[in-house]
Amino acid sequence: MTPAARLSAAITILDAIREGAPAEQALTNWARASRYAGSGDRAAVRDHVFDALRCRGSFALLGGGESGRNLILGLLRVQGADAVALFTGEGHAPAPLTAEEASLLAAPLPEAGALALHDWPDWLRPQLAADLGADFAAVSLAMRGRAPVFLRVNTGRTDRAGAQAALAAEGIDSLPHPLAETALRVISGARRVQSSAAYRDGLVELQDAASQAAVETVSPAGRARVLDYCAGGGGKALALAARAPDARIVAHDIDPGRMRDIPARAKRAGARITLAPPGGVSGMFDLVMVDAPCSGSGTWRRTPDAKWRLTPEALARLVGLQQEILAAAARHVAPGGALLYMTCSLLDCENGAQIRRFVERGIFGIVAEHRFLPLGPAEEAADGFYAAQLHRLR
Ligand SMILES: C[S@@+](CC[C@H](N)C(=O)[O-])C[C@H]1O[C@@H](n2cnc3c(N)ncnc32)[C@H](O)[C@@H]1O
Numbered sequence: 008m009t010p011a012a013r014l015s016a017a018i019t020i021l022d023a024i025r026e027g028a029p030a031e032q033a034l035t036n037w038a039r040a041s042r043y044a045g046s047g048d049r050a051a052v053r054d055h056v057f058d059a060l061r062c063r064g065s066f067a068l069l070g071g072g073e074s075g076r077n078l079i080l081g082l083l084r085v086q087g088a089d090a091v092a093l094f095t096g097e098g099h100a101p102a103p104l105t106a107e108e109a110s111l112l113a114a115p116l117p118e119a120g121a122l123a124l125h126d127w128p129d130w131l132r133p134q135l136a137a138d139l140g141a142d143f144a145a146v147s148l149a150m151r152g153r154a155p156v157f158l159r160v161n162t163g164r165t166d167r168a169g170a171q172a173a174l175a176a177e178g179i180d181s182l183p184h185p186l187a188e189t190a191l192r193v194i195s196g197a198r199r200v201q202s203s204a205a206y207r208d209g210l211v212e213l214q215d216a217a218s219q220a221a222v223e224t225v226s227p228a229g230r231a232r233v234l235d236y237c238a239g240g241g242g243k244a245l246a247l248a249a250r251a252p253d254a255r256i257v258a259h260d261i262d263p264g265r266m267r268d269i270p271a272r273a274k275r276a277g278a279r280i281t282l283a284p285p286g287g288v289s290g291m292f293d294l295v296m297v298d299a300p301c302s303g304s305g306t307w308r309r310t311p312d313a314k315w316r317l318t319p320e321a322l323a324r325l326v327g328l329q330q331e332i333l334a335a336a337a338r339h340v341a342p343g344g345a346l347l348y349m350t351c352s353l354l355d356c357e358n359g360a361q362i363r364r365f366v367e368r369g370i371f372g373i374v375a376e377h378r379f380l381p382l383g384p385a386e387e388a389a390d391g392f393y394a395a396q397l398h399r400l401r
Pocket residue numbers: 236237238239240241242243244259260261262265298299300301332
């Protein structure tokens with residue numbers, strides 16, 4: 008496919024998403040209907056679509072509207088690409104620019120910091136600005152870029168240098184990331200990770216550096232019994248298992264289907280994790296982890312369509328659900344035990360405010376709170392994440 012044909016494809020997919028299709032579904036539908044597209048084409052089209060979704064607000068402003076074509080015009084303006092040369096209407100290229108579109112190209116480009124403020128839903132911007140304070144502008148900028156691929160080194164199998172060497176032997180270059188002791192940031196060969204021997208042999212797992220750092224906030228010493236109450240695919244349970252190889256770890260999720268990969272992942276990692284059926288947790292634990300369902304606002308670089316789908320009502324429902332989950336999970340914390348509450352949210356209503364309300368009952372006290380923000384160059388910044396460690400007082 009020519010560069011212009013890839014843009015046409017991105018325009019079609021963005022229009023499907025605008026009409027309500029989930030981004031992944033729209034991309035899959037296009038790929039199925041476009042057998043001529045090679046893996047390079049699919050990756051490039053995907054990048055265009057995700058770039059446009061992350062920056063939907065500012066690209067709409069720059070491109071003169073919300074359609075796929077407008078968004079791609081906005082993207083080209085930011086990239087400094089020659090839209091006239093690409094929008095020729097020849098072959099599979101988008102139709103030539105209208106006079107109105109051409110006039111947009113002549114207008115000066117606002118600076119990135121100003122554009123970034125448009126890339127939040129209007130209703131959420133004031134809340135985020137208040138919650139992030141002095142970091143709001145920098146986080147807004149970092150959230151416009153593509154998220155890096157991070158790996159967690161499985162210290163049960165190797166150390167960080169050993170994992171780096173094994174990956175490099177398969178053409179995957181990585182750098183240690185300062186946020187977590189186990190974190191590697193992939194700088195080339197990311198698409199090869201899941202087919203690599205290093206991955207198959209359990210030396211590394213895909214996991215954002217902030218998630219790793221969150222699990223590192225709690226000492227595994229003396230945590231013989233661990234419950235991962237919202238285990239999902241098991242990312243946090245596996246990270247904890249590597250730090251506490253002798254712990255008895257139980258994974259639980261209201262949707263057992265979400266835990267289906269845990270046995271295979273645990274086997275690869277050499278970890279022991281027992282699955283509990285929904286509502287089937289019994290007994291008390293020294294550490295209960297609650298990686299709560301949340302807005303995901305800290306991870307919107309990876310799932311940018313979720314940013315535009317979130318509504319105030321859905322956020323309020325999530326906050327209510329988090330309260331219920333906290334209360335249910337807390338019943339399994341043994342006296343003197345710890346509760347680790349985590350979200351991948353940037354919002355105080357899901358993080359600090361949630362925890363402050365929870366400790367008002369006087370059963371738990373706050374030991375530590377950690378807020379991880381995507382700051383600095385997007386290609387190095389980890390996701391936004393929050394972790395609170397609580398101690399059961401009575
Ligand atoms: C953020 S995800 C967990 C991700 C996972 N811990 C990981 O690291 O891969 C939140 C999970 O909470 C689960 N969940 C939602 N409501 C729940 C509830 N009431 N009780 C237990 N789990 C729940 C969801 O099914 C989802 O898998």
